[in-house]
Amino acid sequence: MLKCTSCGREYSMRKPHQRCECGEPLEFELMKGLPGIGRRVWERFSEFFPFELEPELSLGEGDTPLVKSKLSxxxxxxxYLKNETLNPTWSFKDRGTYVGIHRALQLGFKRIGTVSTGNMAASVAAYGARAGLKTYLLVSSTIAEEKLKALAPYGAKVIKVRGDYGELYRRSLELGRERGIYFINSDDPFRVEGYKSISFEIVEELTPDYVIIPTSSGGLFRGIVKGFRELAESGLIDALPRFVVVQAEGCSPICRAFESGAERIERFENPRTMAHAIENPHPPSGNAVLRLLRELDGLCVSVKDEEILEAQRELGREGLFVQPASATVVAALRKLVESGVVEEGSRVLGILTGSGLKVLPREKAFGEEVDIKDLLRRADLW
Structure with a gap:
């Protein structure tokens, strides 16, 4: 059964419901279970998913490493950093797409689509190709060139759209109903089901005091929170960690509403940030995230682009090349530590959402060119 995250109205699983008539996102009921034995997270935690997952549709998503940061x-x-850059298309989106594809097939759809700034487009294109489904990708007209090129091998139909990204989400659902396309968008209920697998993997290795999550639409945040709640309901953990939303200061509608005490988010006018993966001026799950933050005593932190860039460099110096949106985790933690909110010795878990290959640095090329004969003569090189 699907249930509205706001008004509580229930919807049948037999039809492709994705949002409530009140405008808020739907969510699958809380699952309970016990972990089993298996090589993949989908096998070990099979009791926590709404239907049986087919290995044939998988590209090897999930079971990403937990890395202890040298910044500790x-x-x-x-x-500790959950390195989601090692998923098949280099971002956490693959977990949600894997489960979302099952839902589309369960409902009998032959065509799927998504609205994306790049990461989710690559993911849906890859899994659509794997499942043999006709795939449509609605991307921003300002999409980075390297992200656009990464879509070409999958054979999906790519449509660059001018206009507001938040509005595009809502238009896509209308288009899907009219054209018979299942849009596996950012906070689709079954995409959220896929994201909770991150929580299951985390608790297999440690129980964090804080979990910091880069947040755009809110689907990833909702999924991770739901995963921890299901673990608590099943008696597998004693308490929930404190959840932290992090957004870029240049596009922070959730943090702005949280800090002002507002009950609902408002559109963030004129967004501008280098962290394009979390640059959503009107996130579709924004109100749901806001409710969860208030209910669970969560935190919301916004960080400047200069802080993001420095954090990206810091992670690079310990061998982790992440997109700017991922680097917000370190920038936010630094602010929380400096303000005394996060206590010394706390166990902090940050989600590295996507690879730096998604948005290559706009810095000048580096490296000095020398003749091979000069390698021994040039002492200044060494």
């Missing part, structure tokens, strides 16, 4: 000592905390 400097920050005075135990910082």
């Amino acid at each position: 000592g400097e920050l005075g905390v135990r910082l």
